[in-house]
Amino acid sequence: MSETIINAKVNGEPIRMSVEPNQTALHLIRDELGLTGAKAACEEGRCGSCTIILDGETINACLVLAPELDGRDVMTIEGLAHDDRLNTVQEAFIDAHGLQCGYCTPGMILATSALLAEAPDADEHKIREDLSGNICRCTGYVKILDAVLLAQHRLSKQGATP
């Protein structure tokens, strides 16, 4: 099988790698880059545990092939915090107890960050719709929604986006 060389940016750092044509972005990120925050929980694009941000959009990394990353900008959960300072959404998930086992949490936080950046005034209905691509089995979503609302509130006070 022929390999391709890709040049991309991952969490702000340039990478240059040889990738297989049938390798997913998810496995490239996890197995080759050691960024295991994105999870291979369903690998059919349903659960959102593999959520990454590709050129500013949230996507399921299990549905993108590694060669498609060439020339593009990738952010994973590991790229969210700066020098040990968690971002507002991460803090809100901790403070509002929006996590239990934590397996869906990276994807949920990235999806929330993207949602609040795009629609800072989202109401509960829109929040539920937009997060419906991120499955959690532990929480019943109650405290996840609390966390999103808390993040939303804190961001509006700061006049900031996540």
Next chain:
Amino acid sequence: MSQVMDDKMFRVVGESIARVDAREKVTGKLIYGSDLSLTGQLVGKILRSPFPHARIVRIDTSAAEAVPGVRAVITAEDTPCLKYGFQSAHRPDLADKMMLEAEKVRFVGDEVAAVAADTELAAIEALQLIDVEYEILEPVFDPFAAMEPGAPLVHEDTPDNVIDRFEYGTGDVERGMAAADIIVEGSFYSSRVHPLAMETHQALATWDASGRLTVYASTQMPFLLRLHLAGVLGLSEGDIRVIKMAMGGGFGGRMEMHSLDPIAAILARKSGRPVKIVYSRTEEFIASRFRHPIWMKGRLGAKSDGTLVAFELDMVTDSGAYVAQAAGVNRVGAVNAMTLYRIPNTAVTSRIVYTNNPYASAYRGYGNPQANFAIESLVTELAAKSGIDELELRISNGNVPNSETYLGQVIESCGYEECIREGAIAIGWYEKRGKRLINGSKVRGLGVATAINVGGGARDQGDSDSSGAIIIMQDDGSVTLNTGGQEIGTGGHTVLAQIVAEELGVSVDRVHIHASDTDLMPWDIGSHAQRSVFCSGNAVFEACQEAKRVLLSEVSRQHEVASEDVELRENAVFVRGFNQPLSSIEEIAYGAHFRSGGQLIWGKGFYDPPTVKTDDKGRGHKSGAYSFAAQFAEVEVDLETGRVEVISMVGAHDVGRAINPAGVEGQIEGGILQGIGQAITELLVVDEGEVLNPKMHAYGVPSTADSPTIQSLIVESADPEGPFGAKGVGEITVVPTCAAITNAVFDAVGVRISSLPISPESVLDGLSSDEIIRERGG
């Protein structure tokens, strides 16, 4: 072990502090079992039977072995060919599974062979080249057909396919029914639903040069995994080290050894390399365990004043191809149904049947959700038939503090009535009950269901229900807690850290917990039966007392102050009544052994609850404490489509004391949504032995878009045996949910749904029945 219950204020206990591992989780840094890699590790994959029932005639692995990158191919011949079964320690007949089958395959997905290769691609290619010749055998899929004479035998040594049967009873149920003024009866069916933990099963096995096996496993019960691995590999427990990894959800699905665990070990031994096997999501649906489908027939008899006098239940369980934990599941269901109310005359008959379906096992609730569905449906029916208010009916027949059930469970704390009353207020029971028509085509209704469950462990697994803990204070005054108590995503470790912080006066962030290595940690049977806070917590509390005694003796020695005058808080030592600390705790700890005649500030605890194993009649005080709950559902039924939507739910749960209230609420909320899933959206569809929907998008797991408002209420009944009065909550939260929902449908439209999941067709059928039309004035 009891602590005095009064209104003393605690510093940390009772606070909703953040999870101790929250930071690792929100940064994606936590390493779960499926994230771990070892140098040189190979990819392991399992070849599974495509047939539900077949004899293995011949396996030829030569082509597979020739694939470049393949390092080992194994079949049953490479294994000791020993059978295993989770409950086989006291029931050898329940050991019926081999890690790789040698003679027969018994379900679609049964394990036949396995490979380990450098790459996933090479492993997949090799699997495809393993040549298996099968002789197809006639399968049986229906448990009732399986019990008929002449049915195909799933296991030749079980001539009627009934692997387990029992009869439990109290009093005289015939006389009880004869004396009843009102009797209701019904047939009920509880469906196959999958725990669907977000992380699939995986195992990573490696051998060292001295022949010792290490398995990195996301398991709820590392010591039992070690025991069962030893059994099936023909090793001694001391030859095996289980390192328990963080897991993406357990829910009971990670209680038992699965074939992939010893298969990884054998592949690692044959190849000389570490081998990691990770299930795909499809494989997870096909080849891991799920809730037992159970067919139930129940009868409930009462006096005209509502006193329950007799209860009968028959349970037929489709275990699938192997028995796993079915024997325990039905017994737990039976005992809980018999003791939910104070009914003097009860009888439960149970048969567990082999079929060639995929096989079920432990999933949160463990038989209680199924049996509860039957009895709580019957109680609501009885209330309707007798005209007695169904809340009062439940309360007047329900359990009370400081009593004993007819099966000998000693109930000390009991907040059953409070759960019902507070939950009723929260859902708006009195305002909203009755058929409420909304915009002409939708009707809303309210339903209730209640539950009992073990709340402090259960002596079900090989007679052990104990927990050990070791506390060591480090030189800087931080504390290492070495415990067998497991964190499976529920927040158990946060609670243990709170206990240590409370007792030793250190801040929670200075408590470091190690609970992952069977070589190092003291015995703990593991996380199941709502025992982590109760049993592990009591062991930790005891270890803290011993460490505290040493610590206080050291304070006395360093500062010539009497122990009883000393307070521990804020990582420091205070003389009672003084605001300035006498010393930092660091100085005490350091000074304890950096001297001649030194001592180490440490302590150990071991807690075994004062309980017994359930006997063969279902009797016995089996748990350190019992949990109670009442759940209320508001549903909306669409009269045109038959579709049922859950609008909101309230879960009121008696937890003794909430050491971490947010943690308790999280368990209630998550459990309720799993119950809603079983009632409305989820189903593992099995037809002709095949899982037809082994895909997450086809399974029906609820998302934010289809989950309702869930309100959690904590009732605190202060248990005298639990640490700080706490009892467990992890399983009971999914127990009464389905009955609460179907009871709400009954309130809304008068239709009794007795089969899960609720299908629109069954609602429409019920609506079109003559009785309902008459009732609605049509």
